[in-house]
Structures are given as structure tokens and as C-alpha cells.
Amino acid sequence: MTTTTANTGHACAPGDYKSDLKPIWCPGCGDFGVLQCVYRALAAIGREAHEIAFVSGIGCSSRIPGYTTAYGFNSVHGRALPIAQGIKAANPDLLVLAAGGDGDGFSIGGGHLPHAVRRNMDITYIVMDNQIYGLTKGQLSPTSRHGRKTVTSPYGNLEEPVNPLMYVLAYGAPFVAQGTPADMPGLTAVIEEGIRYPGFAFVNVQSPCVTYGSEDQMIKAQKEILQPLSKMGHDAANRIAAMDLAQHYGKDLYTGVFYRNPVPPATYEALVRGLQASKQAGALPRERILDLFLQREPQDEEDGGSET
Amino acid sequence: MSLRGIDFTALVLRDALDLAILVEEEAEERYREFSSQMDLHDTPDAAEFFRFMSRNEQKHGAELAARRRELFAGEPRVVTRAQLFDVEAPDYDATRAFMSPRAAMQVALRAEEKAYAFFVAALPHLRDAGVRALFEELRDEEVVHQDLVKIELGKIPPDPDVDPEDFTDEPLAQ
Numbered sequence: 001m002t003t004t005t006a007n008t009g010h011a012c013a014p015g016d017y018k019s020d021l022k023p024i025w026c027p028g029c030g031d032f033g034v035l036q037c038v039y040r041a042l043a044a045i046g047r048e049a050h051e052i053a054f055v056s057g058i059g060c061s062s063r064i065p066g067y068t069t070a071y072g073f074n075s076v077h078g079r080a081l082p083i084a085q086g087i088k089a090a091n092p093d094l095l096v097l098a099a100g101g102d103g104d105g106f107s108i109g110g111g112h113l114p115h116a117v118r119r120n121m122d123i124t125y126i127v128m129d130n131q132i133y134g135l136t137k138g139q140l141s142p143t144s145r146h147g148r149k150t151v152t153s154p155y156g157n158l159e160e161p162v163n164p165l166m167y168v169l170a171y172g173a174p175f176v177a178q179g180t181p182a183d184m185p186g187l188t189a190v191i192e193e194g195i196r197y198p199g200f201a202f203v204n205v206q207s208p209c210v211t212y213g214s215e216d217q218m219i220k221a222q223k224e225i226l227q228p229l230s231k232m233g234h235d236a237a238n239r240i241a242a243m244d245l246a247q248h249y250g251k252d253l254y255t256g257v258f259y260r261n262p263v264p265p266a267t268y269e270a271l272v273r274g275l276q277a278s279k280q281a282g283a284l285p286r287e288r289i290l291d292l293f294l295q296r297e298p299q300d301e302e303d304g305g306s307e308t
Numbered sequence: 309m310s311l312r313g314i315d316f317t318a319l320v321l322r323d324a325l326d327l328a329i330l331v332e333e334e335a336e337e338r339y340r341e342f343s344s345q346m347d348l349h350d351t352p353d354a355a356e357f358f359r360f361m362s363r364n365e366q367k368h369g370a371e372l373a374a375r376r377r378e379l380f381a382g383e384p385r386v387v388t389r390a391q392l393f394d395v396e397a398p399d400y401d402a403t404r405a406f407m408s409p410r411a412a413m414q415v416a417l418r419a420e421e422k423a424y425a426f427f428v429a430a431l432p433h434l435r436d437a438g439v440r441a442l443f444e445e446l447r448d449e450e451v452v453h454q455d456l457v458k459i460e461l462g463k464i465p466p467d468p469d470v471d472p473e474d475f476t477d478e479p480l481a482q
Binding site: 149181 | 312341342344345346348349351388389390393394399400401402403404405407478479480481
């Protein structure tokens with residue numbers, strides 16, 4: 001599969017998106033695989049690095065923009081989505097990716113997610129969901145399972161985890177998928193499809209924490225239990241069926257596209273462009289603005305405009 | 309280990325050579341990444357072994373590239389790195405901080421076994437005689453590589469019979 005960029009016509013390879021920074025994740029971390037899948041998905045899309053903005057919050061996984069050659073912003077905890085939306089609003093032609101962890105996205109930044117979903121900007125949000133705060137040495141995160149022992153829950157987690165898939169489906173996200181680095185071709189495919197989807201695309205990645213995760217969360221274990229939705233006869237156009245499957249989050253590991261709205265709703269930036277065009281069509285020419293402000297008849301330029 | 313969008317039944321020698329070169333390139337890069345990870349996490353012996361493996365993969369790739377130039381000089385490459393997933397490159401989850409040299413060698417041995425399995429699985433689907441001969445050669449080379457790693461493994465003493473996880477404390481309240 002060779003792809004070319006629209007602007008230059010030269011082929012893009014995964015290595016074109018790899019920066020000189022060396023990842024400092026723990027050896028064995030799932031995020032290494034996610035990064036490879038991002039490189040491959042971007043190569044398949046074929047946009048050049050300078051046409052891509054990659055925004056993240058704070059956390060282990062939020063280091064990911066720095067490992068790419070795209071414009072990157074390792075921003076503020078939980079604020080990847082507002083910043084990504086600002087970038088997209090300012091320059092809708094950019095391919096905008098947002099990324100982070102489950103704590104960043106569903107706890108600290110949890111209030112931003114529903115509004116990003118309902119605003120529906122053409123952004124792909126990749127969450128590396130490891131069910132723990134790894135960078136700060138293993139505290140409970142919003143997706144930590146019930147009963148999980150951590151430094152902040154030495155007697156086991158008393159709470160039920162957030163279900164990110166149900167969460168975004170309930171808010172009406174038009175594209176919802178899940179992947180894992182245990183299936184790199186599958187993860188690459190959903191990231192690529194999410195980027196190609198014209199609207200807000202959410203990709204939850206079960207990316208294990210090799211330091212604070214348990215054995216049953218590791219890639220080896222995931223390979224044994226993952227079930228590709230494409231082999232289950234799931235109809236990705238059926239949102240209710242997607243929600244039914246999403247209920248199994250934390251118990252069964254379904255991978256692939258849960259929901260893809262077959263009639264993509266208009267994006268926020270498209271609506272803004274439409275509004276701008278309609279307003280500009282009916283707007284007064286610039287030279288009439290002063291007349292309008294002063295509530296006077298149009299002035300002839302030659303009379304000097306002295307009447308007020 | 310997987311390939312995306314490659315039809316083995318239609319594979320011609322030029323593309324098979326390119327595929328083999330890319331397989332070596334991917335493995336070389338992965339071992340280089342692993343050596344960086346080990347350097348970063350104060351695991352110098354494993355880092356040195358991964359550097360050794362990276363040099364080996366680079367050498368094999370260069371040999372294949374020379375053959376490709378001799379047979380098909382100037383012809384464009386059709387297969388790409390985006391189509392390959394860990395054919396000979398060891399899996400990302402195979403490493404651990406502070407892994408022993410023996411554990412690093414076992415990672416390499418599993419990767420060579422994986423590559424051998426790939427060529428064995430591909431053979432029944434090949435129709436081009438030249439491609440078949442190449443894949444048989446590559447399959448046999450993987451056996452040689454496995455033997456080389458086994459020789460290295462034989463040179464070092466066994467790891468102590470303890471699991472570092474046995475010394476992991478239960479989480480304590482902060």
C-alpha cells in the first residue's frame with residue numbers, strides 16, 4: 001500500500017513520522033505498540049507531518065506527540081481536547097489528533113469529553129487506557145476495576161470504573177472504536193479509519209501498564225481473549241448494538257469499530273464555514289460599515305463625508 | 309506477526325526480496341529500540357546483546373539489498389513497511405527493565421522462531437518458483453540464526469531461580 005500526499009505527491013513511510021526523541025516509557029509498555037500503529041496509520045493517510053497537529057495532556061501516554069514529527073503540544077493535564085479543538089477551529093485544514101491516558105481523559109479532563117463529542121469537530125482522540133495512574137506511581141484511575149489494590153486503595157477499589165465506550169456512545173460520538181497493541185494490524189486499522197472519518201472519532205486503546213498492571217492485563221493475556229468485532233458479525237451502523245457490546249468493557253475485550261454513524265453529521269467547523277459564508281453574502285461592503293454605525297445614508301466619497 | 313495487503317499467491321521475486329529486506333529492517337530497528345530502552349533503564353548487558361542482534365539484522369538486510377540491486381536495479385519498490393507487523397522483530401512487550409542477558413537472548417530466540425514460522429506458513433501459498441526458493445533459503449537461515457542464539461545462551465550461566473515479582477510488595481497506602 002503506497003500512499004501519496006495531496007500537496008507533494010511523494011510517498012509517506014511510517015518512518016517519516018518518527019522523531020529523533022527516544023521514548024522513555026518502561027520497557028514492555030503497551031504505548032510502544034500504539035506509537036507504531038500511529039506511524040503506520042499516518043503513512044496510510046499520507047498527510048505530511050507539517051499538516052498534522054498532535055495534542056496531548058499529561059501522563060506517560062501523553063508523551064506521544066514528542067515521538068512524532070508532527071506539530072506537537074504536550075499540554076496541560078486533562079486539557080488535550082480543548083486545545084485540540086482550538087487548533088482545529090483556527091486552522092480546519094490541519095489533521096488534528098488528540099491523545100492521553102484514561103486519567104487525563106476521563107477524570108481530570110472528563111468534563112471536556114462530552115462537549116468535544118457534541119461539538120463534533122473532525123478530531124481523532126486516542127486514549128491509551130491502562131486503568132492506572134502510572135506516571136505518578138500507581139494510583140487508582142477512573143477505569144481501574146472494582147477491587148483493584150493500589151497505593152490509594154490498599155483495601156481494594158470500592159468504586160465501579162467509568163465505561164469510556166458507553167460514555168462517548170451515550171453522548172452521541174459518531175465514531176467509536178477500541179483496539180490494543182496486542183493486535184497491531186487491527187489497531188492501525190481503527191486509528192486510520194478514525195482519522196478518515198469526517199467528525200469526532202474516539203479510539204480507546206487497552207494499552208497495558210507493564211509496571212503497575214496485573215498479569216491478566218498484559219499483552220500476552222490480551223492476545224488470548226481479544227475478540228475482533230469484525231468476526232462477530234457486528235453491525236457498526238447500529239448504535240444500540242454498539243452500546244450492548246460496550247457494556248462488556250472491563251470484562252470482555254472486543255476490538256474494532258463499535259459504532260460508525262453511516263450518515264456523518266456536519267462538523268462544527270463545517271457549520272462555522274457555512275455560517276460565515278451565509279453572513280458574508282448578506283453583509284454590507286466594508287466601506288458601508290461606518291455609515292451603518294453612524295445610522296446615515298451612504299456617503300459619496302467626493303463630498304468629503306463632512307455631514308454627521 | 310502479520311502482513312497487510314500482501315497476496316502470497318501473486319508474489320514475484322522482486323517483491324519477495326523487498327519484503328525480506330523490510331523484514332530485516334524492521335527487526336534491526338526494533339533491536340536498536342530495545343538497546344536504547346535497556347541503556348535508559350540501566351540494563352547494559354541486555355543492551356549490548358540487542359545491539360549485537362541489530363548489527364546482525366542490518367548485515368542480513370544489506371546482503372539481501374545487494375542481491376536485489378543485482379537482479380532488479382532501478383525497479384521501484386511496491387511493498388512498504390506499513391504492510392509489515394513484527395515478522396522477525398521481537399514483540400514490544402518482550403522486554404522488561406533490568407532483564408538479564410539470558411532473558412534478552414530468549415527474546416531473540418523467540419523472534420527467530422517466529423520468523424521461521426512465518427516462512428513455513430507462507431510456503432504452501434507461493435506459486436513463483438524463484439520466490440519459493442528464496443523463502444526456503446530464508447526459512448533455513450532462521451534455523452541457523454536460532455542455533456547462533458542457542459550457542460550464545462550456552463555460554464552464560466543460568467539465571468537465579470527467583471522471580472523478581474516475588475519481591476514486589478503489596479501496595480501500601482500513601
